[in-house]
Amino acid sequence: MRTDRRFWIKQMGLGIVGLGLTRIPSLAAPGISRPAANDKLPIILRSNENPYGPSPSAQKAIADHLTFSNRYHWDIAPQLIEELAGKNQVSEENILLGAGSTEILDLVSKYAASKPGNYVIADPSYAYWTSTLDHLGMTKIKVPLTAAKTIDLAAMSAAINTDTRLVYICNPNNPTGTLLGREALAGFISRVPQSTTIIVDEAYLDFTRESSLTELTGSHPNLVIAKTFSKIYGLAGARIGYAIAHQTMIRQLTELQSNTNNSVSVLSKLAALASLKDEQFVSDCYALNEKARNYTISELTKLHCTCIPSHTNFIYFSLANYPKDFFKLLEANNIQGTGIYEEQGKWTRITVGTMQEMRQFIRTIQ
Numbered sequence: 001m002r003t004d005r006r007f008w009i010k011q012m013g014l015g016i017v018g019l020g021l022t023r024i025p026s027l028a029a030p031g032i033s034r035p036a037a038n039d040k041l042p043i044i045l046r047s048n049e050n051p052y053g054p055s056p057s058a059q060k061a062i063a064d065h066l067t068f069s070n071r072y073h074w075d076i077a078p079q080l081i082e083e084l085a086g087k088n089q090v091s092e093e094n095i096l097l098g099a100g101s102t103e104i105l106d107l108v109s110k111y112a113a114s115k116p117g118n119y120v121i122a123d124p125s126y127a128y129w130t131s132t133l134d135h136l137g138m139t140k141i142k143v144p145l146t147a148a149k150t151i152d153l154a155a156m157s158a159a160i161n162t163d164t165r166l167v168y169i170c171n172p173n174n175p176t177g178t179l180l181g182r183e184a185l186a187g188f189i190s191r192v193p194q195s196t197t198i199i200v201d202e203a204y205l206d207f208t209r210e211s212s213l214t215e216l217t218g219s220h221p222n223l224v225i226a227k228t229f230s231k232i233y234g235l236a237g238a239r240i241g242y243a244i245a246h247q248t249m250i251r252q253l254t255e256l257q258s259n260t261n262n263s264v265s266v267l268s269k270l271a272a273l274a275s276l277k278d279e280q281f282v283s284d285c286y287a288l289n290e291k292a293r294n295y296t297i298s299e300l301t302k303l304h305c306t307c308i309p310s311h312t313n314f315i316y317f318s319l320a321n322y323p324k325d326f327f328k329l330l331e332a333n334n335i336q337g338t339g340i341y342e343e344q345g346k347w348t349r350i351t352v353g354t355m356q357e358m359r360q361f362i363r364t365i366q
C-alpha cells in the first residue's frame with residue numbers, strides 16, 4: 001500500500017472533487033492537487049451514479065457541519081429516521097440506517113444465513129452484494145429473466161424450496177432497467193413462505209412514477225425494502241441507505257449492526273436530511289435523466305443496438321448487430337462503461353450521464 005504524503009493528498013483531492021466541494025474556500029488549499037484544466041477527465045458511465053449530485057443543499061449541509069466531525073452526535077440519526085418514517089408513511093421502528101443500501105443487504109444476508117440453505121436471485125440482476133451469502137455457505141439459485149429481460153416471478157416462486165432462506169428482487173432490475181408492477185409483486189410476496197426473507201431492492205424506484213411497496217411490510221414481517229441515497233439523491237460516495245421492514249425484522253437486523261444506525265457518518269446523515277427537503281433537485285434530476293436517456297436510446301437504436309425500455313438511469317442494450325469494437329472505442333476515448341452481462345445477444349449496460357456526456361458517448365461509437 002502506498003503511504004507517502006503526496007499520494008494521500010492526491011487521493012484526498014480526488015475525494016473532495018468527487019463530493020462536489022471544490023468551491024469551499026477552506027478546502028481549496030494550495031497543495032491539494034486537482035486535474036489541470038486541459039486534462040481529459042474520464043466520462044464515467046459505469047456505476048449508475050447521479051452526474052448532477054449531491055444536491056446544493058446537501059453540499060451546504062456537509063460544508064456547514066465539517067467542524068461537527070469531532071463528536072459522535074447520536075441525536076442526528078433519530079432526526080433522519082423521523083424524516084424517513086414520515087416520507088415513507090411508516091413508524092420510526094420500521095427504519096434502519098446503513099452505510100449505503102449495501103450494508104442493509106449485508107445485514108439481511110447475515111440474518112438469513114443464520115440457518116444453512118439457499119438464496120434465489122434473478123440472472124442477470126444486481127449481485128455484487130451476494131459474496132457475503134456465498135462466504136456464509138449459502139447456495140445460489142439463479143433464475144433466468146424472461147425474453148423481455150424482466151424478472152420472471154413465476155419462475156422465482158417455483159425456485160423457492162423449503163431450504164430457501166432469502167429471495168432477492170431488484171425493482172427496477174439492474175442491469176436491465178425493467179420494472180415489475182405493484183400487483184404482480186404483491187402477489188409474489190404473498191406466495192413466499194414466511195420462513196423465507198424477501199428483499200425488494202428499490203435503489204432505482206425514484207426514477208419511476210411507481211410507488212414503493214413499503215405498506216406491505218406491515219403484513220409481511222419477512223419483507224425488507226432496501227433504499228439508497230446513492231442514486232437520484234447523488235450521495236453514492238457518502239454511503240447512506242436504509243431498510244424499511246416490520247419492527248420485528250428491524251429488531252433482528254439491529255442486533256447484527258453493532259453501532260445501530262451509526263455506521264453512517266454524521267455528515268452523510270445531515271446531507272441526507274438536507275436532500276430529502278430538496279425536492280426540486282430530485283425532480284430536476286428525474287427530468288434531466290429522462291431526456292438524456294430518451295436521446296441515448298434513440299441514437300443507440302439508429303446504430304442497430306436493440307435497447308430494453310429503461311425505467312432507470314441506465315440502459316441495457318445489445319451489441320449483437322453493432323459492427324465496431326465498442327469497448328475499444330470507449331477505452332480509446334476515456335469513457336468508462338461496463339462489460340458484457342450476457343454473452344448470448346452481447347448485452348451490455350451504460351449509465352445515463354449528462355446530455356453532454358451522452359452526446360460524447362454517441363459520437364464516440366458512431
Ligand code: PLP
Binds near residue numbers: 126203
Ligand atoms: N442496489 C442496487 C440495485 C444497486 O445498483 C446498487 C449500486 O449500484 C446498490 C444497491 C448499492 O448501493 P449503495 O451505494 O446504496 O450501497
